[in-house]
Amino acid sequence: MKVPLLDLKAQYETIRGEIRAAIEEVVEEQNFILGRQVAALETRIAALCGVPAAVGCASGTDALYLALRALGVRPGDEVITVPYTFFATAGSIHHAGARPVFVDIEPATYNLDPAKLEGAITPRTKAILPVHLFGQCADMDPILAVARAKGIPVVEDAAQAIGATAQGRPAGSMGAIGCFSFFPSKNLGGFGDGGMAVSVDPALAERMRVLRVHGSQPKYFHSVIGVNSRLDTLQAAVILAKLPHLERWSAGRRRVAAFYDGAFAGCDAIVRPITLAGNTHIYNQYTLRVPDRDGLLKHLSEKGVGHAIYYPLPLHLQKCFAFLGHREGDYPESEKAARETVSLPVYPEITEPQRAYVAETVLAYVQR
Numbered sequence: 001m002k003v004p005l006l007d008l009k010a011q012y013e014t015i016r017g018e019i020r021a022a023i024e025e026v027v028e029e030q031n032f033i034l035g036r037q038v039a040a041l042e043t044r045i046a047a048l049c050g051v052p053a054a055v056g057c058a059s060g061t062d063a064l065y066l067a068l069r070a071l072g073v074r075p076g077d078e079v080i081t082v083p084y085t086f087f088a089t090a091g092s093i094h095h096a097g098a099r100p101v102f103v104d105i106e107p108a109t110y111n112l113d114p115a116k117l118e119g120a121i122t123p124r125t126k127a128i129l130p131v132h133l134f135g136q137c138a139d140m141d142p143i144l145a146v147a148r149a150k151g152i153p154v155v156e157d158a159a160q161a162i163g164a165t166a167q168g169r170p171a172g173s174m175g176a177i178g179c180f181s182f183f184p185s186k187n188l189g190g191f192g193d194g195g196m197a198v199s200v201d202p203a204l205a206e207r208m209r210v211l212r213v214h215g216s217q218p219k220y221f222h223s224v225i226g227v228n229s230r231l232d233t234l235q236a237a238v239i240l241a242k243l244p245h246l247e248r249w250s251a252g253r254r255r256v257a258a259f260y261d262g263a264f265a266g267c268d269a270i271v272r273p274i275t276l277a278g279n280t281h282i283y284n285q286y287t288l289r290v291p292d293r294d295g296l297l298k299h300l301s302e303k304g305v306g307h308a309i310y311y312p313l314p315l316h317l318q319k320c321f322a323f324l325g326h327r328e329g330d331y332p333e334s335e336k337a338a339r340e341t342v343s344l345p346v347y348p349e350i351t352e353p354q355r356a357y358v359a360e361t362v363l364a365y366v367q368r
């Protein structure tokens with residue numbers, strides 16, 4: 001048996017007609033740039049998050065960049081985030097001109113450790129950028145409390161967490177701006193790159209709207225230097241067609257995760273993902289900690305079980321960030337997670353025999 005890490009074809013086969021009709025409309029209308037489907041998707045995603053405004057853009061990476069620019073982040077500023085995340089989180093901080101300042105993660109959730117936040121704040125801190133990694137919101141209440149006390153805005157990197165909630169609050173709605181990605185492997189994926197930033201503050205959303213069209217307002221007049229970062233109408237149409245299925249797909253992922261949880265429960269060597277009280281996890285990834293992780297990876301490859309390491313090298317140790325002056329040992333929980341974790345197939349279309357095979361294959365190695 002072979003089980004891929006993700007099977008986008010299996011999803012497509014369940015919605016082929018809807019998707020093709022949505023694409024056909026765009027092709028017939030030829031409204032490729034900021035067509036009506038982009039505005040329609042912005043309205044729907046804003047509603048999903050319970051916020052007044054959303055701005056479609058070219059990628060999740062750009063959503064982060066636009067968010068930081070809209071908040072006035074400039075060269076000389078610092079933005080706090082975690083080193084255990086996808087590169088784009090810190091890359092966007094750098095592109096906005098600021099210095100990424102890292103705070104280590106909580107080992108149980110892999111998200112920003114709120115206890116370490118205050119110590120990282122300086123007079124230059126312009127924003128706090130927690131990541132909702134793997135589909136679960138960071139522990140937001142203490143993060144928001146520190147941010148509020150210091151008067152620093154929070155930007156949520158919710159690229160992996162669309163539809164997740166914390167105490168009923170949707171991911172992306174808790175800070176000043178929330179950023180989503182429609183990269184194909186996210187829970188709501190387009191047929192290419194795409195992203196969106198949502199905000200509780202219509203003025204911030206308006207600034208991002210201007211920044212995404214070169215800072216043009218009115219057309220051909222520029223008071224800020226923006227970028228070209230629009231969400232393609234074609235992508236918006238595909239994502240709009242997929243949106244009605246999002247909740248069902250995330251519930252499907254939770255069912256697969258619950259199956260794995262049950263299968264691994266008796267095995268002390270495996271550390272399963274936990275969900276904080278009050279959180280709804282959408283399992284963009286189902287991530288375990290195991291002893292001899294690299295041995296398990298080899299075993300999974302031999303047995304045809306898809307897997308990935310998210311992420312093998314924390315950002316503070318990346319060559320491109322050497323100028324920040326970090327060393328091994330600076331963020332031990334991030335470094336440990338990078339050495340010990342593996343993510344397994346958790347897509348909702350996985351069959352019962354497939355998920356059973358994944359669990360058996362992991363257990364056979366760990367309990368050998």
Ligand SMILES: *Cc1c(COP(=O)(O)O)cnc(C)c1O
Binds near residue numbers: 131183193
């Ligand atoms: C996917 C992702 C991004 C970037 O999204 P893109 O759409 O690929 O640019 C940013 N942060 C995190 C945590 C992500 O997983």
